[in-house]
Amino acid sequence: MNSLDYVLNNIDSLDRESMDEAKKRLDRLIKPVGSLGKMEEICMQLAGIYRKKELDTSKKAIIAFAGDHGVYEEGVAPDPQSITYLQFPNFTKGLNGVGVISKFVGADVIAIDVGINCDHKLDGVIDKKIRKSTSNMAKGPAMSRDEAIKSIEIGIEAANECIDNGYKLIGIGEMGICNTTPSSAIISVIDGCDPAEVTGMGAGLKKDRIKHKADTIRKAIELNKPNREDAIDILSKVGGFEIGSMAGVILACSARNVPVVLDGFISYAAALLAYTLNPITREYMIASHTSAEPGTQKALDMLNLSTVLNMDMRLGEGSGAALAFNIIEASNYTYTNMATFDEIDMGR
Ligand SMILES: O=C(O)c1ccc[n+]([C@@H]2O[C@H](COP(=O)([O-])O)[C@@H](O)[C@H]2O)c1
Numbered sequence: 001m002n003s004l005d006y007v008l009n010n011i012d013s014l015d016r017e018s019m020d021e022a023k024k025r026l027d028r029l030i031k032p033v034g035s036l037g038k039m040e041e042i043c044m045q046l047a048g049i050y051r052k053k054e055l056d057t058s059k060k061a062i063i064a065f066a067g068d069h070g071v072y073e074e075g076v077a078p079d080p081q082s083i084t085y086l087q088f089p090n091f092t093k094g095l096n097g098v099g100v101i102s103k104f105v106g107a108d109v110i111a112i113d114v115g116i117n118c119d120h121k122l123d124g125v126i127d128k129k130i131r132k133s134t135s136n137m138a139k140g141p142a143m144s145r146d147e148a149i150k151s152i153e154i155g156i157e158a159a160n161e162c163i164d165n166g167y168k169l170i171g172i173g174e175m176g177i178c179n180t181t182p183s184s185a186i187i188s189v190i191d192g193c194d195p196a197e198v199t200g201m202g203a204g205l206k207k208d209r210i211k212h213k214a215d216t217i218r219k220a221i222e223l224n225k226p227n228r229e230d231a232i233d234i235l236s237k238v239g240g241f242e243i244g245s246m247a248g249v250i251l252a253c254s255a256r257n258v259p260v261v262l263d264g265f266i267s268y269a270a271a272l273l274a275y276t277l278n279p280i281t282r283e284y285m286i287a288s289h290t291s292a293e294p295g296t297q298k299a300l301d302m303l304n305l306s307t308v309l310n311m312d313m314r315l316g317e318g319s320g321a322a323l324a325f326n327i328i329e330a331s332n333y334t335y336t337n338m339a340t341f342d343e344i345d346m347g348r
């Protein structure tokens, strides 16, 4: 049930009949046909995912993973690596961006350490540490193939546990100083573009260091030669533990008929890995917001997804996914509670 092979073999396309039923209801609501725009698309997608026209998005969670990155030593991130372990416990205390927004929207946050570079136990954090940080991808593969699969299976297990506990809407989040570097690498490999096209400031890298960051990514790709058609190869050579786990959540949600809400730039890299493993997964994704990181549009284009919100956010953590929960729930509430032309005489 938690194995990658099992999940990959159990992902089906959305249920067209339920989507058609939802569309029929949407077209009977007292409004011009299609006038609720993306709210309507979301409701039809939810109906296709849940395989029924009655939608329940009330119990929701952000599953966030944290890990550190060996490539940090190349000077590609602006902040001390210790921020990863200092910030992660704040996720479940309602103190940081994702914590506060989740509190506001009534979502739970689950925080899982898959590779933070610290030895001590972190308050409110589930310990699934694979290793204290990946290896430096500018010098060799970031992780072994077995570790890559393990990172995905940790994500699958976490999502399955949430779904067993009744969660109906799941968002993905992350924390990892330096993780825009492997994210840009993954997006560049899958797109086939030069890393410079998809590399940006991350958490605030100075403009004159961005070229060095792109050069480092190019060096890592040239050295490791990831196969762009093999997601496990890409993850193991230029990825990160938390990125693999986020991909695992996407795969499990797709196999269990639960919508999965993407967050920012790092989540797009995870989504592209899941999509490369099984393209049907994109039908289960809701892209919450357009990250300010360059490379965003390329990633979203490859996934053929458009975002719910455009807020110039680049915090990560799951903050954008949590914020979009409100829009998704409002869409469902409107679809469920608006009157229809059959119920009210509107002269037609
Ligand atoms: O979500 C995004 O689009 C996003 C864009 C830039 C940075 N971040 C966050 O900042 C960290 C990575 O930035 P960096 O510069 O250290 O690679 C990591 O903890 C992410 O959560 C997140």
Ligand SMILES: Cc1cc2nc[nH]c2cc1C
Residues within 6 Å of the ligand: 079, 083, 087, 175, 176, 203, 315, 316, 317
């Ligand atoms: C404080 C801080 C919080 C973050 N949350 C996600 N990435 C981050 C990076 C920093 C530096």
